[in-house]
Amino acid sequence: MATTISIYIVEDHQLIVDAWVSLLKQIDDFEVVGNSDNSDDAIEGILNLRPDIVLMDINIKGGSGIDVAAVVNDKLPKTRVIGLSIHDDMAFVKRFFQNGARGYLSKNTTKEELEAAIRSVYDGDTYVCKEIKDKQFFNNLSGGDDSSQKELTAKEIEITTLIAQGLTSRQIADKLFVSRRTVDAHRHNILKKLNLANAALLSAYAKDKGYI
Known part of the structure; x- marks a missing residue:
């Protein structure tokens, strides 16, 4: 029998939650076990349900998803957090990983990349979406420009x-x-x-x- 990957969603826009749930339900071995729209409920729900994967937005009610990720990493090291955000600033990406996240996706990600990220992180690897990696590659290629001073x-x-x-x-x-x-x-x-x-x-x- 195939192992089911349990997923918890932390996001304060219900339409986005509904979209993610709809996508994830299409994958046989994925199960969304809960969701929250604020930091306190997120911590309580995650600690109670102990999901395999948490999809964590940065900007949530009552706090920062980055701070919640740090709590989850400390309390439940076997639960792996994937940051999901519209932000493509490398500062956000670095801070998420510094606080225990194992993956980072843009909200522009495709269903295929979302699935790939969840499976990769579940298997113990780290994952950064193609959009972020491409941006970093071109930044490195150009050696940085004057606009980087404004980041x-x-x-x-x-x-x-x-x-x-x-x-x-x-x-x-x-x-x-x-x-x-x-x-x-x-x-x-x-x-x-x-x-x-x-x-x-x-x-x-x-x-x-x-x-x-």
Whole structure:
């Protein structure tokens, strides 16, 4: 009898969840055992159900999928996390893997690549989608260009996202357990790096990049 691969989905857009479930149900040995749209429910559900694979979005209600991935990696080392996001920034990819993820897929991925990634990660390998690998290859081939200097770090992206969500520097500091001075310094550096005049323009940038 073939082994069934149990899958848990963490995503806060129901239409996307429905699409993934529909795709995965078409594969005989895949079983979606649950899903959550926020960090607290995700951790509770994953710890209770102990799935083989977790498909984890970065931006979820109540926190970051990257942080949830770290908890899962710590508590359930046999459960393997695959990051799924619209982001193709290498900073996101690196941070996901640093926090225990075994795979990373763009939400533009095909059904075939989604299946391949799940099987590869289930078998103990790592997997990065073709879109990300192609981007990294061409970046390496060109030796980088001036635009790379404008790429934000993972921490800067996190703070940019929170600013775009309307949080004040004090609220961001409390959420990230850092000082307000640290947040203000990041805010200044982000605006300077992107050559933006204010938080309103930064919010527009964040929306354009898909951070929120």
